[in-house]
Each structure stands twice: as C-alpha cells, then as structure tokens.
Amino acid sequence: MAAVIHTEDLAVSFDGVTPIFEGLNVAIEKGEFVAVVGVSGAGKSTLLRVVADLIQPFRGRVKIDADVDRTRLAIAMVFQAANLMPWRRVKDNITLGLEGLDVDDTIKEERVRWTLGLVELDEMAERWPHQLSGGQRQRIGIARALAVDPDILLMDEPFGALDAITRGVLQDELLRIWRETGKSILFVTHDIEEAAYLGDRILLLGGKPAGIIEEYPVNMDRSKRRETKAFVDLVEEVRNGLQTAIMAAAEGSN
C-alpha cells in the first residue's frame, strides 16, 4: 500500500543546534491508524506539527501523498485542548478550515451536518463552545478536522484531558469514524492502553536526540482486543520499552 505520509531523515531543533529528534523515518499507509507513545520531551507533539507544516524541520523532509483539490485539505489536526474559537458558534468552528477553500455555503452546511452526525452532536450547531462539556468540545474539534475531508488526521493527545469514561466513549467513536471515513491517523498519546487499543501499529519514541526506538505491530481484532491476553501482553511490552527508554534518558542526563 502507498504511504500517505513519509518522513525522510527528519530532524527538528528549536535552537538550531540541539535536535529534539533526528533521523526520523516514518511511513503511514493509506487508511492506517498509527499511535505514537514516548518519553516526555521526545518530540511526539513536535512530530505532528512538522507533518502539519506548523514547524519547519531542521533537516530532512516530510512527503505527503494526498490527492486533494480546492475543496479539501490534505491534513487536519485535532488538538489536546479542543481549542475551539470561543467567539464562533459550533457550526462556525466546524467550518473554520473550509473558509479558505473553494466551497460554497451549501457545501459548508452539508459538511457541518455530516460531521455533527459523525460525532453524534446533531443538535449542537447553534451552541457556543462554553455551552458544551469537555467531551463535547473535543468531539467538535474532531468534527472541525473531518469537515475539511482530509486524507490524514493528526491527533495530539485528543482525549488526554478527559475523564476515563468520556475517554472510553470517544475512543470507540473515533474507531467508528475511522472505519466509516477510511482516514489515515497519526495519533499521539501518553496512554499505552489507548495506543494499543486504537492503533494498527505503535511507534515508541525515545533516546537523545529522540528517534523511533521500537515499533510494535498490533495484529488483533479491535472488537475483542481489550479482552485478550495478547492485548495485556502487548501493553506490558510497550510499558517495559517505555520504562527502559525513560531510565536511559535519566542516565543520559546525569
């Protein structure tokens, strides 16, 4: 299958001297769900921002293979805090990404209806963000990203600030949306169980400068995944890998 995101020897440095990560080669295939976990400061969120072209790489490049026209964006991002514009109603937050595209009002309304349906908040179009719960705001953040009909969704710890029950509900909703839309997803999380439940693959970022130190394929049926021993073993394996990376980082800084 063709890779929709391909990073080649990617390095990022904020001071132009010390790289956060370097030599990063990541390929995400069409329709693939890839989860990224790692040591704090390894550049998980930074990786998403480089792919989204919000940060320029220090070295290397990001190749995006998306077949988009003036009515779509190749990439859309979902942030940890939903970061909805408080002065825009829900429907206007959802159309934020469409406002620079060549789409008329009818298409905008259709996308609002479609995405609100996907996140099951059909009745919320006229609400202000402050009238929503944390979970609802995050769903609108997902709807906003889906509205531009991207090939790639970048998700930066989107459920990290939610309570455990809401997080579980949204994880299942995200999987349903992913199945329905066939988007490629690069999903950063600090929650290993979440990564193992959602991902087709888990990338473990660590080292100094950081790189991919381990890659874990997740070959399990999602509907029963959480109930299997293989799932528990995988979570344990990733946890051990992360623990080793954290200890290595601590020794390196001493």
Add this chain to the structure above:
Amino acid sequence: MKPTTRYALSATGLVGFLLIWEAIAQSGWVETHLLPPPSTLPFTLKSEIELGFWQDMLWASLRHYSIGLFIGSVLGVTLGVAVALFPRVEASQAWLARVFRPIPPLAWIPFAIIWFGITETAAAFIISIGIFWINYFTAMAAVQAVDKDLIEVARAFGHRSMVALLRKVILPGAAPGILSGLRAGLGQGWMTVVAAELFGISGIGQRMIEASGLLESRVVVLYMFSIALLYGISDYAFVHIQKRILAWQR
C-alpha cells in the same frame, strides 16, 4: 440581588443626594451662587434653550468630541495592534511611548492653538490625545493576550497570512480588550472636552467658563449635568453594542 431591587436602590441613592443638596442650598447656610439648588435647573435649562445656547453648545461639543473620539480611537487601536504584532514596531516606539504617555492631553493646549488656532480642529486634537493612549495600550495588551494555541489552530486549518490570522483569530480574540479600551476612551473624551473648550472654542466648556465669570453657577451646574447625560447616553448605547458583539461570552 434582583434587578428591580438594584434599580430601586440606585434611584434612591440619586434622589437622596439631590434632596440633601436641595436642603443645604435652601437652608441659607451657603449662598446660592456658591451652591445653586437643583430645583433651579429646569428653569435654567428652559432659559438656555430659549436663548439657543444649550442646543448650540451641546452640538458644538458633540462635534469636537466625535471627531476627537474617532481619530483617537482609530489611531490608538491601529497602532496598538501593530505594536503587539510586530516586534520591530514595538521596539521602535517603546521609548517614544514612555516619553509622551505621561504628558496630559491638556498640556498640548498651547501647541494645539499654535498649530490649529482657536478652532474646532484644536479641540478635537486635544480630545483625541487622551483617547489615543487609552486605546493604544488596551489594544496592545489585548492582542498580546490572544491565546497562541488558537493562532496555531487557525494556521493548522490553512489561515496562514497575517491578514487571515487578524480576521480569524487576533481581532476577534482581542475584541473584549479592544472594546473595553474604546469604552474607557468614550468616558475620557467627555472629561477632556470641557477643558479643550476653555480657551475659547465654542462649546460646553466655553459656556461654562463664561457663566462662572458672571457667577451664574446654576448654568455651570446645568452644563455639568448635560455632560453627564451625554456620557450616560453614549455609554449606554456602547454597552448595548458591546454586548451584541460579545454575545459569545458567558
């Protein structure tokens, strides 16, 4: 507190003040030219209207005020936003602002007369100075306080030019602060308008200084209340507009 209770208390406070004032003025303890009783105000207003002074003076002051308000607000907000957005602009004006900010608007009166003569332009110039600084600093602070995460969101969704960011995030995000500055400027303008007219430009200030020279203190009080009325109306209208613009706030 219920709104009706609040209104009742506010009205009681105002009426109580007027009654105490009337009682003191009527008691003979102080001469009426030093403290005219409020009960003389309706007659004073009637006579000023019949002489054509009240409407002419208010209209003249309103003109100076409006021009000064417009120029001070537009320049203040524009430069405040620019300074917040561009570090080089900020650096280039930092010391200038420190030098000029503490100079009160009234200190510019001599230059206003030298540059513009005893004209409406001179009054509008003085009024605009105080309004300028209020808007300049509040607009700058409001833009600097815009959530950087929201700017990143706008960029992530394709709005990357400065114009697009201004339209989508910076100005809407800074709107509460900018509007507060505009409202403060609205009040500051009325405070300056009288002083700006004291040196002979037709308007409320000129009529007040004229009346005080003749010990017609009831006329002075009438125009003081007229300013309060004009300020009250303009502030009420502004708050109404502000609430509509900021309907998204809790």
